[in-house]
Amino acid sequence: MISRIAYCLIFAMLAGSCSPSFPEPSAQDPSPILGCYVAPDAPWFVIDASTVKFAGDGKGVSYRYELPKVGTVLRVPMDAAIVDGRLIFTPSEDRFYRVLHTSAGPVVRVAFGKEGLLRDYQHKSLDECTG
Numbered sequence: 809m810i811s812r813i814a815y816c817l818i819f820a821m822l823a824g825s826c827s828p829s830f831p832e833p834s835a836q837d838p839s840p841i842l843g844c845y846v847a848p849d850a851p852w853f854v855i856d857a858s859t860v861k862f863a864g865d866g867k868g869v870s871y872r873y874e875l876p877k878v879g880t881v882l883r884v885p886m887d888a889a890i891v892d893g894r895l896i897f898t899p900s901e902d903r904f905y906r907v908l909h910t911s912a913g914p915v916v917r918v919a920f921g922k923e924g925l926l927r928d929y930q931h932k933s934l935d936e937c938t939g
Contacts, residue, residue, distance in 0.1 A: 836873045836874060836875050836880060837873075838855065838857065838871075838873040840909070840914060841855055841873060841882070841907060841914045841916075841931075842855050842856060842857065843855060843931050843932070843933075843934065844931070844932045844933060844934045844935075844936055844937035844938075845916055845929035845930065845931060845932065845937075846929060846930060846932050846936055846937065847918070847927035847928060847929045847930065848927070849895065849927075850895045850918070850920070850927045850929070851863035851864065851895060851896060851897060852936070852937045853897070853929070853937070854868075854934065854937050854938075855871070855882075856868075858870060859871065860882075860884055860886070862886065862897045863937075865897075869884060869885055869886060869899075870885075871883060871884045873907070879906060879907070879908075880906075880907040880909075881904045881905060881906055881907060882904070882905045882906075882907055882916060883902050883903070883904055884902065884903055884905065885899060885900060885901065885902050885903070886898065886899060886900060886903060887899075887900035887901075887903055888903070888905075888918045888919060888920040888921070889920060889921055890920050890921035890923065890925065895920045895925070895927070905917060905918050908928075912930070912931075913930070913931040914931050915928050915929060915930060915931070916928075916929040917929075
């Protein structure tokens, strides 16, 4: 009797460890999200084919536009922070920003600081970022 229970437990443990594997998020064509993004009281940024350029930083950083299990995200090595009451982007480890596709165009949702102050960045003309 005990050996039968032991076999059942071993089988259950082995069966439980066999979970489906999920592929890594795949890179997506970023062309639908290229352009200028602005949000109220927040620094603008521009996404081009290979970099994201933030207000006040002309060099830009590389990014990856991904499709994980739920929706699309922008993976960028910049942190959205609040410093002295101002919203800023600072270099960091990779951060993930949700990309929402609306009838008015793409929207990038950014949470600033530990407080998670949300800003929805709207897609605009390039003049609104550089002008």
